[in-house]
Amino acid sequence: MTRRKFLAYLGRFAVLFALVGQAFAMLRSIVPNVVYEPPKKFKIGFPDDFSEGITFLSKYRLFVIREGNTFxxxxxxxxxxxxxxxxxxxxxxxxxKVGKREFTEQWEFHCPCHGSKFYGEGTPFAGPAPRPLPYYPLDLAPDGQLVVDTSREVKSDFRFVLNV
Ligand code: FES
Incomplete structure (x- = not known):
């Protein structure tokens, strides 16, 4: 093989390599880089897993409150x-006393970052927090576990009553 022929092959190969690289980059851009978030609706356990009072589920950053059959x-x-x-x-x-409402609370929520404090029912009373802590709806899955849907908020008077 002559030097001229070798350089011609090398040039063609470089052009082909560049075209294939561009085509791959173009096709790859069609497939988005998806970040899969955890599901917004998930099971948190059976009602009997929760004792009376408040339970913190660190995995879901959620408090579950139980009063008898009400959650x-x-x-x-x-x-x-x-x-x-x-x-x-x-x-x-x-x-x-929050506004015109008066109630008895057994706990509060305090934020360690910038000092916001929330009453036991979620209303902020100190610090920079602009809104109350949200409430999420609860339901029962067919297998008997409690299901939380964090994709939507409910009013603070929402209660799930377990029919036994
Ligand atoms: S994040 Fe809670 S007070 Fe700033």
């Missing part, structure tokens, strides 16, 4: 910048 959930994600709030329980129930 509800409050998000543990601070409405300021998304830190996980801490549960602060009281040795004795405390009376609080």
């Amino acid at each position: 509800w959930t409050i998000s543990a994600v601070c409405t300021h910048l998304g830190c996980t709030v801490n549960l602060v329980t009281f040795p004795k129930p405390k009376k609080v």
Whole structure:
């Protein structure tokens, strides 16, 4: 093989390589880089897994509250910048007044990041948090487990009553 022929082959190969590379990059751009988020609706366990009072599910950053056969959930994600709030329980129930409502609470939620504080029903009373902690709907799956749907919020008076 002459030097001229070798360089001609090399040139063709370089052009072909560049074209294939461009075609691959173009085709790859059609397939998006998907970030798969965890599902918004998920099972959190059987009702009997939850004891009376409040339970923190760190995996889901969620509080589940049980009063007999009544259940509800409050998000543990601070409405300021998304830190996980801490549960602060009281040795004795405390009376609080939020607007015109008066209620007794056994716990509050305190955010460790910038000092926001929330009453036991989720209303902020200190710090920069702009909104109450959200409530999510609860339901029962066919297998008997509680299901939370974090894709939508419900009002703070939402309660799931288990029919036994
Ligand atoms: S993230 Fe909770 S106060 Fe800022």
